[in-house]
Amino acid sequence: MLQGGSVQLLCLTASSGVPLFCRGATRPLPFSIIGSLNGVHMFGGGQGTVLSSCVTDRGGRVLWRVFHDTVVLIAVSSQESGAVSELRLRRLLENSWNAMVLVLGLDELASARNVERLKRDLRSCYRLIDAFLEGEWDGMGDLMHCADCVVPLQPALLQEVLDSFAHAADSEFGCLLTHGKIIVATEKWWRLAPQEVVLLSALVRTLDGTISRDYPVFLPQGSPTVPHRLLCFQLLPGLDVCVLCGPSPSLQKAESELVVQFWSPVIDTLHGCLALRDRCLPSSVTLQHGILGLLLINRESRRAISTVHLWAGAPADVPLPARRRELLRALYTLAITRYFLAEDAQEEHRSVDGLEEDFPAGFSHQPVQFYLATDECKCFALQTPQHQLYLLTSVTVPTFALRSLATRTLSTLLSHTGF
Amino acid sequence: PGSLVVLDWHRCADSKEHFSRIQRRNVRKRFGLLEAPVLRPLLAADTVSYKIFLSGKSGVGKTALAARLAGLPVPSMHHETTGVQTTVVFWPVKLRENGRVLFFRLQLWDCGENTLRRFDHLLPACTEQADAVLLLFSFTDRTSFDDLSSHLTRSSSPSASTVRLVVGTKFDLFMHTDVTERELREFQQAWGVPVFRVPGGAGAPGVAGLAEVAPLLDALAEHLWHRDVLAAQS
Numbered sequence: 001m002l003q004g005g006s007v008q009l010l011c012l013t014a015s016s017g018v019p020l021f022c023r024g025a026t027r028p029l030p031f032s033i034i035g036s037l038n039g040v041h042m043f044g045g046g047q048g049t050v051l052s053s054c055v056t057d058r059g060g061r062v063l064w065r066v067f068h069d070t071v072v073l074i075a076v077s078s079q080e081s082g083a084v085s086e087l088r089l090r091r092l093l094e095n096s097w098n099a100m101v102l103v104l105g106l107d108e109l110a111s112a113r114n115v116e117r118l119k120r121d122l123r124s125c126y127r128l129i130d131a132f133l134e135g136e137w138d139g140m141g142d143l144m145h146c147a148d149c150v151v152p153l154q155p156a157l158l159q160e161v162l163d164s165f166a167h168a169a170d171s172e173f174g175c176l177l178t179h180g181k182i183i184v185a186t187e188k189w190w191r192l193a194p195q196e197v198v199l200l201s202a203l204v205r206t207l208d209g210t211i212s213r214d215y216p217v218f219l220p221q222g223s224p225t226v227p228h229r230l231l232c233f234q235l236l237p238g239l240d241v242c243v244l245c246g247p248s249p250s251l252q253k254a255e256s257e258l259v260v261q262f263w264s265p266v267i268d269t270l271h272g273c274l275a276l277r278d279r280c281l282p283s284s285v286t287l288q289h290g291i292l293g294l295l296l297i298n299r300e301s302r303r304a305i306s307t308v309h310l311w312a313g314a315p316a317d318v319p320l321p322a323r324r325r326e327l328l329r330a331l332y333t334l335a336i337t338r339y340f341l342a343e344d345a346q347e348e349h350r351s352v353d354g355l356e357e358d359f360p361a362g363f364s365h366q367p368v369q370f371y372l373a374t375d376e377c378k379c380f381a382l383q384t385p386q387h388q389l390y391l392l393t394s395v396t397v398p399t400f401a402l403r404s405l406a407t408r409t410l411s412t413l414l415s416h417t418g419f
Numbered sequence: 420p421g422s423l424v425v426l427d428w429h430r431c432a433d434s435k436e437h438f439s440r441i442q443r444r445n446v447r448k449r450f451g452l453l454e455a456p457v458l459r460p461l462l463a464a465d466t467v468s469y470k471i472f473l474s475g476k477s478g479v480g481k482t483a484l485a486a487r488l489a490g491l492p493v494p495s496m497h498h499e500t501t502g503v504q505t506t507v508v509f510w511p512v513k514l515r516e517n518g519r520v521l522f523f524r525l526q527l528w529d530c531g532e533n534t535l536r537r538f539d540h541l542l543p544a545c546t547e548q549a550d551a552v553l554l555l556f557s558f559t560d561r562t563s564f565d566d567l568s569s570h571l572t573r574s575s576s577p578s579a580s581t582v583r584l585v586v587g588t589k590f591d592l593f594m595h596t597d598v599t600e601r602e603l604r605e606f607q608q609a610w611g612v613p614v615f616r617v618p619g620g621a622g623a624p625g626v627a628g629l630a631e632v633a634p635l636l637d638a639l640a641e642h643l644w645h646r647d648v649l650a651a652q653s
Binding site: 103120121123124126127207209210211212213214215216227229230233234235236237239247250251252255259260263264267270 | 450452491499506507526531533534537538541547
């Protein structure tokens with residue numbers, strides 16, 4: 001049905017089934033198939049059932065979801081790719097809808113009387129939706145609904161500058177990012193819904209290339225009908241600061257009066273942050289050889305550090321970084337759907353579609369650790385009430401050493417980063 | 420034209436050092452808000468900053484022009500721009516009069532027409548203290564050309580000293596052109612505004628070289644400088 005490895009996203013109006021857009025895959029699906037996919041979902045609706053997903057015998061997947069009785073989003077993964085998880089597609093649907101709300105606002109989407117106009121307006125969301133579709137950047141926030149972060153050398157200094165910068169811009173919401181990963185953010189920024197934090201990070205990443213922005217945003221959870229202004233400034237290529245604010249200050253005023261005043265004194269520290277792009281951890285944190293990748297999640301604050309660039313002199317036979325990233329994502333997906341069903345995740349899951357039967361949850365108890373050995377790598381995951389750590393190691397690490405390696409890594413990370 | 424600044428200075432040997440500060444191996448360098456080209460102390464040049472507003476109908480290629488002038492990859496497909504976005508172009512210019520070199524820091528303000536209509540605060544933000552307005556029309560879109568006259572009257576209101584240039588985009592798509600040379604000449608005479616031509620995004624994908632953007636940037640710099648000289652005299 002689709003070309004290898006690709007995921008396609010279809011968007012149609014819920015009431016009439018008029019196609020609004022179609023993203024992903026170089027060759028879009030034929031109109032008749034789009035019609036059938038929507039038709040079978042509508043048919044189910046007429047019979048009082050909700051069709052939410054299906055799998056073909058060769059591993060292709062289709063997921064449907066109706067948002068606000070307005071649009072239906074359909075995610076289709078090709079049969080050849082096989083490995084696209086349901087979690088990934090479900091997140092894709094949520095993120096895409098959130099992206100649409102972010103750019104256009106709920107009112108505009110819900111009260112769409114003129115379909116042609118809506119189609120044209122939706123084009124503004126393409127860049128953001130494509131960013132979620134490609135999934136090729138080196139973050140995992142889209143999958144986890146946790147914000148990708150990096151840990152700078154001098155967090156306290158940057159935090160202080162950011163707080164006063166945001167204050168000067170009449171805002172309580174400020175955030176400093178490098179390549180779409182959060183370096184520091186104000187306290188209020190962390191009180192936004194996790195999906196919104198992820199969404200805004202992705203938005204700032206797609207704005208790369210422009211030096212400043214005044215971008216009207218609707219927050220999908222917090223303020224879906226009233227727009228805020230996202231002011232976004234590129235301090236250095238790859239390093240942005242943004243604030244969410246009301247009618248004032250103007251972009252020009254903030255740029256000419258505030259940006260240089262607050263940020264030029266710390267320019268050396270900012271340059272240092274750029275170097276964190278891949279490793280995400282300051283060089284003072286040294287971890288053991290053999291670790292190919294790690295993902296550390298703070299479950300309370302919904303923040304995460306993920307990196308696959310830890311082992312500088314890794315031998316040539318270990319998987320390449322892009323592959324490691326894939327493996328790390330797969331490991332997380334496996335854990336979250338099979339073992340580490342966090343209570344909040346379960347609830348979220350139920351409340352979202354309320355369709356899943358109870359038995360896939362599987363266990364009457366809550367696993368806290370698990371390991372996996374494959375011919376490509378070894379994996380270890382552990383969770384504590386506050387953290388989850390996922391470790392990807394080379395096959396040469398003895399299996400019996402995985403647990404102690406993981407616990408030691410966790411304590412090193414926590415003591416050095418205070419994450 | 421050409422009386423104040425050295426045109427096509429990037430071709431001259433003595434400009435090498437300066438242009439090497441804004442591009443490396445034919446790829447334009449990017450600068451954040453906290454950065455500017457750094458020169459050897461001997462060659463140190465003053466930087467003059469200007470705000471330039473790109474105005475024109477939706478889809479004429481405002482974002483593409485900004486990317487082209489900044490030496491960034493031109494987007495291959497049209498997306499409506501949401502909100503205001505600004506791009507900075509550094510352009511070294513040599514004055515004819517005394518051989519002085521200046522770095523022009525041109526900040527291009529680009530705003531999608533649809534969001535302009537939906538949010539009131541954006542247009543004032545763009546025109547407030549703008550030093551120049553680039554009025555864009557597309558050779559393939561007749562109405563965008565017809566709109567120019569009303570745009571010219573409208574944009575003259577904030578300040579008479581604002582520099583105004585007209586840029587025709589998608590000039591390369593001559594098969595589909597909707598605007599004739601004669602009409603352009605007449606327009607130029609009627610309004611006394613210079614008109615420039617640039618290719619569209621699809622016709623010349625990739626990154627524009629210096630030679631492509633030099634005529635427009637030189638002219639823009641000259642007009643801005645001329646305006647400043649006049650202002651200083653009066």
